[in-house]
Amino acid sequence: MAKKxxxxxxxxxxxxxxxxxxxxxxxxxxxxxVTISNNVHDAYFKLNIMKxxxxxxxxxxxxxxxxxxxxxxxxxxLLASTPIxxxxxxxKKELYNMGYSIGNAHYLAKPFNINHLPAKLNxxxxxx
Amino acid sequence: MKEKQKILSLVPINVERLNKIGNNDVSFTNAMLEKFTxxxxxxxxxxxxxxxxxxxxxxxxxxxxxxxxxxxxxLNELVVLLKxxxxxVEQEKEGVRASVELMxxxxxxxxxxxxxxxxxxxxxxxxxxx
Numbered sequence: 339m340a341k342k343x344x345x346x347x348x349x350x351x352x353x354x355x356x357x358x359x360x361x362x363x364x365x366x367x368x369x370x371x372v373t374i375s376n377n378v379h380d381a382y383f384k385l386n387i388m389k390x391x392x393x394x395x396x397x398x399x400x401x402x403x404x405x406x407x408x409x410x411x412x413x414x415x416l417l418a419s420t421p422i423x424x425x426x427x428x429x430k431k432e433l434y435n436m437g438y439s440i441g442n443a444h445y446l447a448k449p450f451n452i453n454h455l456p457a458k459l460n461x462x463x464x465x466x
Numbered sequence: 467m468k469e470k471q472k473i474l475s476l477v478p479i480n481v482e483r484l485n486k487i488g489n490n491d492v493s494f495t496n497a498m499l500e501k502f503t504x505x506x507x508x509x510x511x512x513x514x515x516x517x518x519x520x521x522x523x524x525x526x527x528x529x530x531x532x533x534x535x536x537x538x539x540x541l542n543e544l545v546v547l548l549k550x551x552x553x554x555v556e557q558e559k560e561g562v563r564a565s566v567e568l569m570x571x572x573x574x575x576x577x578x579x580x581x582x583x584x585x586x587x588x589x590x591x592x593x594x595x596x
Contacts, residue, residue, distance in 0.1 A: 356498070356505050356535040363494055364487045398530055427533060449537030449545075453486050 397426035
């Protein structure tokens with residue numbers, strides 16, 4: 339059953355495949371269409387062929403971190419109006435200390451209970 | 467009922483949380499448990515390799531990457547261990563060897579318990595509610 343609100347297609351990018359499978363299952367059962375990527379190269383490829391309504395993006399990944407990837411895809415795929423939720427267990431303050439700003443993106447602290455994820459998504463995106 | 471309780475007591479993880487994620491889809495829970503045993507073995511091997519190469523950045527990354535999965539299954543003791551290795555890498559480097567060794571042993575115990583649980587579970591006619 340597809341969701342009735344404006345968010346239907348979600349792209350989840352995380353190098354933790356175990357977590358990816360759990361998130362995909364939970365969100366699909368909640369009515370979303372979910373695409374997963376376990377690296378930014380695959381995610382970049384998928385963004386060429388799909389337009390997600392929401393992106394869940396891990397911050398600490400090999401090759402390029404989530405914040406840099408967010409800047410890249412915002413420019414290349416004109417995703418300024420697409421909500422992006424950055425996930426990390428680094429506190430926001432530590433990200434700032436590392437010189438990163440999450441800009442207009444939402445922030446979801448890891449670890450989180452995946453059973454609460456649909457409600458969290460609703461809350462975060464409702465504030466947008 | 468006794469048999470179910472015995473099986474449940476074997477596994478040191480929160481199976482109920484996985485059941486809830488998959489809406490009591492037994493095949494999903496089994497697949498996730500099997501996947502976790504591979505992840506845990508890989509985690510142990512990667513930690514050893516990084517430690518032996520004194521690749522501290524990789525050691526830190528492996529811990530960071532795996533913490534959410536271990537948290538998902540509420541393997542809290544191992545989460546604490548991963549966090550201590552991650553932090554220890556920044557502070558004392560060689561001192562993390564003992565923690566990696568302990569992680570290796572604990573991981574083996576968890577993998578063994580999950581495999582035993584999966585074997586027993588497949589032999590029970592009614593696998594619910596666990």
